[in-house]
Amino acid sequence: MKRLDGIARSGLVFLLALVVLVVVAQVTGLGGDPEKIVGPRLAPPGPEWWLGTDSLGRSTLPRVLQGTGTSLLLSAVAVLATAVVATALGVLAGYQGGALNEIVMRVVDVLYSFPAIILAILVAALVNPGLDAAVASIVLVTIPLMTRVVRAAALTVSHRDYVTSAIISGARLPRVLGRHILPNVAGTVAVQGTYALSIGILVEGGLSFLGLGVQPPQASLGVLISEGTVYLTYAPWLLLGPGVVLVLAILSINVLGDGLRDQLDPRTSRSLT
């Protein structure tokens, strides 16, 4: 098995470091209390508040750490749900074909016809703005592409000789799917899951930016960016802190996804979104 290349590995390392930092900050209170008012309002970055203070005089650093945790966790939960549903639907549709395949693919086509933020807005209209709305939006936005790709992979695998021979030797459906199809689409799921995670963080950011996702006082990267935009001309660091973390997180996930994809098959190219 080929190893991940340097760029992809640095992405993975950065992402893990970010997660560790957020968890450590959560457990030990590193970086300070996100709720505590520590100094003057809208103070520029300094030794006591590395990323400056916000409109209430709270230090931005612990809020960014907290917000990063919320954004990552929320997107991860959503992507996990997407992965389970999309894999189940994709594998069944790809392997079984027929009416099931038709129904799944038509529904996926319909969901796929909504640009991500537009679909998220529709969900936010139905569910009151908040964590649920953000998670539901990410799931609905990421399901169509993942289901399509998994289905295509399952379809290819289901025509392989070893699958035919398993069927001939009397293997039942769960065994064929579990032993032969699933392991062979797992790589595809991993690659798509990585891309879905970056889309999830993007969508959460956009939704919260428009005031339709996570609601203040709860912090998420999108909420912090939205707050930063309000005081942009006086305190640009309020946008820069969470903005840079968000961009680096998405970038590292994307290069990790690229690396996984190249490792899986150096020639096929399914790019982001």
Next chain:
Amino acid sequence: MRLFVWSATRLFSAALTLLGVSILIFGAMRLMPGGYATIVLGPLASPEQRAELTASFGLNDPILVQYAHWIQTAFGGDFGRSLVSNDPVAAELGSRLPVTLQLTLMSAIPGVLIGAALGILIAVRRGTRGRALGRIASALGVSLPEYVVGGIAVYLFSRYALGLTVGGYVPFGEDPATNLAAMVLPASVLAVFVVSATARTTRDAVLNVLHEPYITTAVSRGQSPWSIVRHHVLRNAAIPVLVVASTVTAYLLGGAVIVEYLFNLPGVGSYVVQAITRRDYAVVQAGVLLAAALFIFTNMVVDLLVGVIDPRLGVSK
């Protein structure tokens, strides 16, 4: 004949998808918490008022009749009235559509051209360092959300006099120079993603073609690199690059929402965002349907073009 069958199939499936989209939006609006009468009249209305409103909007009719009625009027260009201002939604959408169209065209056309050129350059580069740099740069480009880039652009251009105005939109017909000064910045913010997404796809497409045996043949025949790119690579790589147009459209339709909101442009996107914070569902419903319909239409056109370019498509089926 092949093209005819292919086009007919594609048209049919686009119509089917649009039907599904309309059912989904209709269903979503029916599931709205509180029901239509409460949304329109507020929580304090008397039961008689609610009953009267429900009856007058035909909400007691069978659900299929309601759906048919909605579709019929929507296709006739009537999206009902705003629940907040009571103005016809279609008129407002019509007056805002040019802003959004200008914004998307100003970012899409230069963005796709620059992105395609960059993608080819990255792909044909020999040096591993240049390639790695190109890979990181194009990955970075698609990782820069418009709400971050836009915010930084707003800060830089409003803090320092750099020539472009932030906000202050006027219609192009009134004052072209002021209009362009106000539109270049938001369009550039959107173009960041368009350039990177196109560059990434073009790079992958060109690299895939470069692995084909006929390229090896051309090289061994002693053809010059530029002639190989022009005659063998570009044609074959054109299809994935064309397909990226659909990704770009989806992005622009959503990105326009955020950029219009950020730069205070009176487009369709800011209208829908405003509507959703005011719970103006008539507007949300129309805006979402319009966006989805535009996206389905672009996808269909892209597929039809691919069908024209690629003679293999539609034969095996």
